[in-house]
Amino acid sequence: MSKPVLTIFYQFNPWDSSIGGIQTVIRSFIKYAPDEFVVRVVGTGAPGSALGVWKWTEYAGKAIQFMPVIAVGEDNVRKLIPTTIAYGASLMRHNFASDFMHFHRIEPTLASLNWAGDKTLFIHNDIRKQMDRNLGGKAILWQQFPKVYFALEKLLISQFEQVYSCNSESAQHYREAYPELAPRVAFLKNGFDPESFYPDKREEREIKRRELAQELGLPETVRFLLFAGRLHPQKDPVLGIQAIAALADPQVHLLIAGAGELEEQVRREIQALNLGDRVTLLGAVNSDRLAQLYRAASAFLLSSVYEGLPVTVLEALACGTPVVTTDCGETPKLLSPDSGVVCKERTAEAIADALRRVLANPDLYSSEACVRTVQPYSAPSIVQEVYRQMLHRWQYRKAIAISSPYPS
Template structure:
């Protein structure tokens, strides 16, 4: 197939959406498909190159003033139109409904190309201060969802990585055919292994204390401050490793100084995959206090390595973390509760082992191979249906123009049926027997 992926976030940018889009592009290319990626450049010039069998087209852009690292292209309507005509994709998959996604959607209509969009966003991702404002928050959320739903309803098909994320779209007026399709996890890459004490020495981490791992962008809505507030309340002498960077890093470092926990917290910044895998295998547990995740690749990777997880009971995290099964859910923002749960796990090795095994069972439903099969099936069926509809319209026009044409035969053409939520072969609901922490 000929697949075009359109995204405003792509490596070298770090984060969930760049990881997902890059993974899809390279995985499909490795499966023999022709793949084009449309993304912003990191400067004033357009760039075109082959990257890991993927044709990547980057268009000149500037940095978003309120979101570090996010790039905004200079409205490349003509170049994108020429690229779509030249590449002639069977499907256009949009992952960002902002600039390039809007351009691709508008052009796809005129060029008769089917469009799928995947929503990765919450209003709080764009501005936590506006989203949490008691006066402006509701209006900001309504405006954001109004724009997002209008965009989604103009697409042939809509997906979200979890049922939580999809239900949010339905609640705000989604009418387009839709399904929840997990971002997936490479279970051949992320898997349990023996602890590696050398990795602790490499990063200057203590070898005689249990390690609490957190991997996520250091931004305000990820609530890393809650984890830091829990550290002085721990009864267990543990160490916290924060992996990644982000706009809130300076503020979080200042918080560490204020709490006088510099000897118990390490900022590791960017860590390459091989070292991060070793860190996961050497950690005692994974903590994610985020209040803005519609799935969580970092949590999925930790689970695939057999770690128990403590997560905020917020948005889609309870779909991965089942309370008292593979970890604990705590009230968002409650550092006292988080500290108590950390102590419970660190003081009970058998419980950690049992919950880690449950993590492996839960994450098996998100196997990357299965997810890619689902995408391929959806792409093919949507492309076929779109072509059949186009042929049907042409034949009906011919029938109206030439009365002798057998229009009734045209009307009886069988069209493929694109299935809706829950019918795509993935386990899209959480375990029926899981215990969910009450809100």
């Protein structure tokens, strides 16, 4: 019996240091794919690379097929013409019909309307808040045209066999907005990779904190806070910097791991608040470096306007690092009282107060509590359950086709 084929669609290159939870989720679906499946990825290539050609290659020890359909340089910064539009337009020139197809943005699925196969849509944000201009009118272009977006969504969403949302409120929204599709809509946890993100013993954390301080030319007694993510209006890194100013503790240093369109604004804010010696911009970092930063930090800071379920939160907790977050997305439902603090007010002062509480009481926010909180979010078990359900549907359809006296 032949293997079922899964084709994953997203505008990135799995081998590049592209920032984002979507990219991390896709990488998990590649890495932890069972051998019963053939996995293909339709993504992007470097400028000058061959486009529109399948190539067998390897990712995380898995043999996969990869096809870049557009060339992209720096993809952590938005372009004048959104990459999603260019990527979706390129799909129009192909037919990628497969046993299974995974999509992580709905716009490119305009191309897939007539493709045969079992299609799944992953929703990565709370779409209602994402479309609310009062919550950050520059976050995505669709905020300027919400009626057009929802009309497009209504046109496209019926083609999906399964709609997964990593945000429970968003999943409920889709059930209510499309009652005929309600049985196909489900909440699906995002996951962390336990092979990369795990805790150190307290003594090892201290050693790595001191080593990082030495590496950055900082006093050995400094304590680190970590912000990791795209420098984008949704993530609001400027609010995080303002919180460091409100914290007013020269022994606390903020590390910002990420890149994006707000980098210059972030730099100006650091300069305006005279925080040059208390904030370090690290740029985009790979997963190994990010794991080291989580384990050296006293707390992880999430200052987002809206979210789905941030993978960075899961990774930080898995490394034993408590989380201070704004009241957004699924994180407030995930955190326990001993693994982090949710700020009910989205202000620099409220975030500073929460950071102060965590820094002053490390024993109340232990590494063990953080790991215990995040344990149900291990990527291998989450991903393999999705594959198990896919394989069941594929085998059922094969059995029906064999037993039917009529051609399908």
